[in-house]
Amino acid sequence: MFSKALEFIVGLFVLLGLAALAVLAIQVGNATFGNTDSYDLTANFENIGGLNVRAPVSIGGVRIGRVTAIELDTELYSARVTMTIEATYSELPIDTSAAILTSGLLGAQFVGLLPGGDFEYLADGDEIELTQSTIQLENLIGRFMFSGPESDSE
């Protein structure tokens, strides 16, 4: 009753299922097997807008890491963003600045880094001091609508 053919078919079924899981893991979800080396940086922003945990961190559009935590700094009352950067990009100058940018007009927000020119490099746990908050469309429109006469009188 029990045959080698049956064993083979069941084996094929299990392998196909595992292959499907692998496709899901690698092609669909960005599984990182075996923690790649990385280091953490923090930055305080006045306003992070709609930045989410897991949002990309990039330099010139190239992704170098992702946001791992967002919390409120209760001393400064500003948003404290922790991001993890791949170890390959360990030579970021100490005067690197960070800005929260939006991909496209309504796209997702991400942290963009702009490297400075210093010869000292940021190390694990360091803080990026030069930050630029997100540009809030509402404020921009508000300023645009109520500017004009007032700004002329000044």
Add this chain to the structure above:
Amino acid sequence: MVRYRISTRLIPMPMIYAMIRTIGELGARTVGMVRWAGKGAGFLLPSFLGMLAVLRRPRLIIQQLYSVGVLSMVIIVIAGFFVGMVLGLQGYIQLSAYKAESALGLGVALTLSRELGPVVTALLFAGRAGSALTAEIGLMRATEQLAAMEMMAVNPYERVIGPRFWAGIISMPLLAAMFSVVGIYGSWLVGVGQFGIDHGIFWSTMEAGVDFGEDILNGVVKSAIFGVVVTGIALFEGYYAKPTSEGVSRATTRTVVNSSLCILALDYLLTSLMFAGPA
């Protein structure tokens, strides 16, 4: 003993009888439900022990994997393909109104890996494999094969229930993963092939937005839980089916109805536990 008398002038006697009968029926139903729960627990414990015991004879599990998993594969793959194509079509029509067709890959992948993959697979699995399990074991009961096993000192929980339980629990996540993958390729065919969304954008938005741990692993856990529920209900109903042809047919119906309802209700609970809002 004090006798209370209800004035029959205010309430006619037949009505009082009907009320008493209703209350009695309610009580009987409650008792029945509690007994059912007890029976279920009494079924699960020896099945679990049987599952442990059958690990020494993996051949029995492989045999069941064939009839439970392999034979369900065709329907799962075909259904997944069409569900994915429909998702691609509807998603494209809705998203293109906002010029956001590029999010199609992401939307389809999230829908399939989080919800539709596990749920539709479990529903199909209940219809295809669950009903077959109930009918098989119910007939074993009706033809007294289970009693014969006990006579020969073979524990039916080890020989019959255990391997089938394993097969259900192993097959469900694999089938759900196949469903999701085939579905994603189905929507790719519609989105990229028919409507001309950029191939690279389709995959890259998916890759950027789907998280392995949160979305895919949770989907796998979900489908494994559905596997336990569907297989458990199917085996339970078969094991306690009335040993008549009508009893087996009723048990099969109950398997499909109960496990489908359980899947849908449990899916809501699991989703609210696993994806409890933005972190």
